[in-house]
Amino acid sequence: MKINGNEIRPGNVLEHNGGLWAVVKTNAVKPGKGGAFNQVEMKNLIDGTKLNERFRASETVERIRLEQKDFQFLYEQGEALVFMDLESYEQLELQKDFVGDRRAFLQDGMMVTVELYDERPIGIALPDHVTLAIAEADPVVKGQTAASSYKPAILENGVRIMVPPFISSGERVVVDTNELTYLRRAD
Incomplete structure (x- = not known):
């Protein structure tokens, strides 16, 4: 879905320069001279790098909708954590570093939400x-x-x-x- 540069908000996921970026902060700037623009701070969802970019109101960017699926945590296997999709009963293995420090809070049978883009996991949310x-x-x-x-x-x-x-x-x-x-x- 295409959106204008002035419609970008924190939390949006954008496809920009061939990568997937989560918008962290935005700042609408209206200089005395020239057109208004949106100063956007983004974080790459794949490698974690940050980027500051200016988008003019006339520019369009592709906003991505991520699929969110509920999974149940089953067990730990070596360097992988195994989750099960409750609808299809398919298992998904994620590396421990994908979950990060919060993996210590995973409990058997715990429900988590995994964000997917083209069937590829790019984020995970544990219960608060x-x-x-x-x-x-x-x-x-x-x-x-x-x-x-x-x-x-x-x-x-x-x-x-x-x-x-x-x-x-x-x-x-x-x-x-x-x-x-x-x-x-x-x-």
């Missing part, structure tokens, strides 16, 4: 929140108030986060998988 047990937490320091500071703790998956002083080992907590932060105690 997961519930995990605290494997190790420092003891409470006497006289320390709950609002004053957080203390380090290690989750059952080995990830280190900061938690309030009243949280102790063995408790289950809800963690934000995007920010890697403590949210609340689990119910």
